[in-house]
Amino acid sequence: MTCTFGRFSVAIVTPFHPDNTVDYDSVQRLAKHLVANGCDAILVSGTTGEAPATHREEKRDLLLAVREAVGSDIKIMAGVSSNDTAHTLAMARVAQDAKADSLLVCAPYYNRPSQEGIYQHFRAVHAESDLPIMVYDIPGRTGVAIEDATLDRLATLERVKGVKDATANVAGGIARMRRTGLEWYSGDDALNLFFLAGGATGVLSVVGHIEGRRITRLLDAVAAGNLELAREIDAQLAPANRVIMGGGQGATYIKQAVFALGLIDDPRPRLPLAAPGDSEITAIRDLLRTQGLVVA
Numbered sequence: 001m002t003c004t005f006g007r008f009s010v011a012i013v014t015p016f017h018p019d020n021t022v023d024y025d026s027v028q029r030l031a032k033h034l035v036a037n038g039c040d041a042i043l044v045s046g047t048t049g050e051a052p053a054t055h056r057e058e059k060r061d062l063l064l065a066v067r068e069a070v071g072s073d074i075k076i077m078a079g080v081s082s083n084d085t086a087h088t089l090a091m092a093r094v095a096q097d098a099k100a101d102s103l104l105v106c107a108p109y110y111n112r113p114s115q116e117g118i119y120q121h122f123r124a125v126h127a128e129s130d131l132p133i134m135v136y137d138i139p140g141r142t143g144v145a146i147e148d149a150t151l152d153r154l155a156t157l158e159r160v161k162g163v164k165d166a167t168a169n170v171a172g173g174i175a176r177m178r179r180t181g182l183e184w185y186s187g188d189d190a191l192n193l194f195f196l197a198g199g200a201t202g203v204l205s206v207v208g209h210i211e212g213r214r215i216t217r218l219l220d221a222v223a224a225g226n227l228e229l230a231r232e233i234d235a236q237l238a239p240a241n242r243v244i245m246g247g248g249q250g251a252t253y254i255k256q257a258v259f260a261l262g263l264i265d266d267p268r269p270r271l272p273l274a275a276p277g278d279s280e281i282t283a284i285r286d287l288l289r290t291q292g293l294v295v296a
Contacts, residue, residue, distance in 0.1 A: 006039075010212070011047065011048040011204060014058075015255070016266060017266060029069075034212060035074055036212075037213050041077060042066055044063050044078055046079040047250075048206050053271070060094045063100055075102065078091070078100035078103055078104065080125070081104065092125055092131070096130065100131060102161075104133075106141070115147050115150045118146060130159070132160075134185070137151075138187065151182075162185060163184055164187040164204050165184060166188055170194045174198035184200040185201055189244075190241040197227060207241055210257050217229075243283055244257065247280065251273060256284045
């Protein structure tokens with residue numbers, strides 16, 4: 001199976017210092033932890049990385065810092081999504097100059113373009129960069145879905161190689177995967193097993209920050225055809241999926257988790273995101289204990 005974007009990718013958080021500047025030392029420490037626990041690819045400046053709240057130079061320096069931390073064997077994907085095509089093109093150039101291996105691009109959000117506008121947006125990115133592109137379909141955040149006919153057109157572009165599917169429609173996603181021949185990645189940790197059992201290439205995970213070993217075992221079990229074991233592992237992952245992703249603020253919840261594990265120095269997000277409340281933080285720390293993880 002071709003894995004242009006790796007098999008197990010984590011959408012890494014962006015740690016900040018108390019003065020709100022990016023903590024590059026923490027991001028490097030965390031990136032090394034992710035690789036040590038099984039991931040073979042890292043997404044920098046995705047939704048979980050608070051990309052809408054970081055700036056061009058920070059995004060470049062994050063790519064450089066992660067590359068320095070993990071070396072050349074780990075695939076690094078750059079999130080370059082925006083609702084301004086010109087800005088997306090500029091970020092694609094930054095990513096290519098910073099030696100990213102690929103780009104993650106969603107449909108432009110908020111301004112709700114037509115399907116033709118979505119296609120032309122991706123076509124412009126494709127023309128601007130030599131890097132492989134993963135289409136990120138997440139209508140719950142963008143406000144507009146990438147329709148089947150549009151995805152079929154995108155699949156004809158030479159460097160559009162895959163899809164991160166966060167539509168929550170497993171059956172529809174598997175049908176699209178088979179029709180287009182694109183590499184397919186689960187973009188919802190709770191649905192990883194379902195997508196993988198349907199033939200998906202891999203996962204692009206948030207919970208993988210703390211559950212890398214279990215997710216690696218899940219991937220291995222499905223690849224070996226051992227669905228009984230895969231179901232057991234998926235059940236073990238369910239509490240983390242529920243606690244981290246169930247509140248709709250996965251970026252802030254997973255930051256609290258990796259902070260509790262001593263992997264970053266400060267869990268604060270940038271506004272407009274806000275830190276979880278005390279009860280949510282307690283639930284996160286309880287989760288880490290019950291999952292057998294060490295709490296700092």
